[in-house]
Amino acid sequence: MTIDEANKLIKGCAGQMNDLYQSVVFDEWTIVQLADRKGSILSYTGPRKDDFQKNFVSDVEALRSELMSLKHGCGDFEFARHGGGTRFDAFMALGDGTYLICNNTAQSMNEITKNTRWFSAQVPFVDLSEKFRSNPVKQSN
Secondary structure, three states: OOHHHHHHHHHHHHHHHHHHHOOOOOOEEEEEEEEOOEEEEEEEEOOOHHHHHHOHHHHOHHHHHHHHOOOOOOOOEEEOOOOOOOOOOEEEEEEOOEEEEEEOOOOOHHHHOOOOOHHHHHHHHHHHHHHHHHOOOOOOO
């Protein structure tokens, strides 16, 4: 799938999650390409576009070891329970070296999951992971 197709799926997932949770789950959704220990932003939706890349190194801290291992199958995801603030809450592998970073800039995953509506809000996220598992993002050269 293309980045544009991925963005449409992600936007739909975000809307479904927010509806089920009855509040915003993740206010940042970013597609990044990681290669040779460097990263580039392919797409960003959120409140701090200018600061996202500048703060990436500190914000990825809670997920750094998992994310930087670059050994994930398409659709695999991880959550950081205690990220908090602008520190990233989750990532999902979308394709070869391509990842979706999900973040709530106001709450940690620990806080989000205390709400019982989190159980139903997870369903669209898992469905999204399955879509990428069956149709990974391919980078155009």
